[in-house]
Amino acid sequence: MGILNKLDNRVEQFESGNIIITSADKLLNWSRLSSMWQMFFGLACCAIEMMATSASHYDLDRFGIIPRPSPRHVDIILISGTVTLKMATRIKRLWDQMPEPKYCLSMGSCANCGGPYWEHGYNVLKGVDRIIPVDVYVPGCPPRPEALLEGLIKLQERIREQSLAKKQA
Amino acid sequence: METNEVYEKLKRVFEDGIGEIKTDVPVYPFFFVSADKINAVSLFLRDEESLQFDNLSCLSGMDYDKDNLAVVYHLYSYVHHHKLVVKVVIPKSNPVVKTVSDVWAAADWHEREAYDLVGMTFEGHPDLRRILLSEDWEGHPLRKDYKVPEFYKGMKVPY
Numbered sequence: 001m002g003i004l005n006k007l008d009n010r011v012e013q014f015e016s017g018n019i020i021i022t023s024a025d026k027l028l029n030w031s032r033l034s035s036m037w038q039m040f041f042g043l044a045c046c047a048i049e050m051m052a053t054s055a056s057h058y059d060l061d062r063f064g065i066i067p068r069p070s071p072r073h074v075d076i077i078l079i080s081g082t083v084t085l086k087m088a089t090r091i092k093r094l095w096d097q098m099p100e101p102k103y104c105l106s107m108g109s110c111a112n113c114g115g116p117y118w119e120h121g122y123n124v125l126k127g128v129d130r131i132i133p134v135d136v137y138v139p140g141c142p143p144r145p146e147a148l149l150e151g152l153i154k155l156q157e158r159i160r161e162q163s164l165a166k167k168q169a
Numbered sequence: 170m171e172t173n174e175v176y177e178k179l180k181r182v183f184e185d186g187i188g189e190i191k192t193d194v195p196v197y198p199f200f201f202v203s204a205d206k207i208n209a210v211s212l213f214l215r216d217e218e219s220l221q222f223d224n225l226s227c228l229s230g231m232d233y234d235k236d237n238l239a240v241v242y243h244l245y246s247y248v249h250h251h252k253l254v255v256k257v258v259i260p261k262s263n264p265v266v267k268t269v270s271d272v273w274a275a276a277d278w279h280e281r282e283a284y285d286l287v288g289m290t291f292e293g294h295p296d297l298r299r300i301l302l303s304e305d306w307e308g309h310p311l312r313k314d315y316k317v318p319e320f321y322k323g324m325k326v327p328y
């Protein structure tokens with residue numbers, strides 16, 4: 001509720017109390033970053049850490065991040081693990097089916113750059129950024145849930161800075 | 170039953186189909202079987218009263234040496250609690266071996282994996298397709314002379 005709190009003193013200027021003034025950017029960004037629905041999708045060992053992050057101990061739900069089984073419902077895709085070339089074609093397809101605005105978080109060394117398979121992984125894509133644009137990279141093999149959470153908070157910060165007026169890089 | 174006892178027994182039945190036995194090796198003792206006899210030998214190993222190797226623990230393909238590939242069978246008997254290792258060596262120029270998927274159903278996917286990664290064909294296999302790599306993949310990556318492709322479907326493969 002960051003934006004609403006900041007506006008508190010302005011809200012009070014209106015007698016009815018039911019009106020708030022804010023910019024379209026702030027309202028949109030706030031709603032987007034508070035409900036980043038996630039693609040129900042995991043790849044390798046990193047996916048186990050992702051599941052641990054979703055479970056009650058770290059509780060992704062409190063950030064409004066819930067897994068959805070269709071790419072048409074989701075805002076973010078977590079690439080949580082080794083991207084094989086066979087899987088890469090499917091990831092591209094899922095990404096293309098996600099509606100804008102969409103974000104990608106690359107989790108772990110494998111998705112970042114090929115990880116332990118960078119040299120001899122004949123069927124491993126050396127970094128998911130070779131097929132789809134990545135917003136946040138989380139290093140680690142695997143990253144702990146705390147690291148994944150920090151990555152997601154970084155992504156929220158990015159979304160908070162967005163603007164309808166200026167084109168996204 | 171020890172490997173050399175099993176070996177003697179098989180030698181009496183299959184004669185030339187059974188190759189030499191290696192016991193002074195750092196791994197579990199093993200012997201060779203010829204590629205066209207492996208199916209009959211497997212059936213015998215499974216059904217013979219005193220052997221009853223009812224479990225295929227593992228089937229692996231390997232790039233054996235410069236001119237040959239090999240298939241390695243690890244067997245176990247839950248009846249007699251003994252185990253056995255058998256190898257089949259086949260030339261790279263004609264890498265064909267009889268399937269054992271009709272003897273042990275577990276061999277079905279194992280043989281597909283060996284075919285996928287090492288590239289021998291299993292004669293009589295009901296459905297010999299690639300199992301791990303994409304169907305349009307070229308070559309068999311666990312061959313020593315395999316060269317990683319530069320691109321696959323427009324994606325750069327090397328680091």
Ligand code: SF4
Nearest residue numbers: 045046108109110141
């Ligand atoms: S980065 Fe490490 S933990 Fe994550 S998928 Fe790769 S090998 Fe597994």
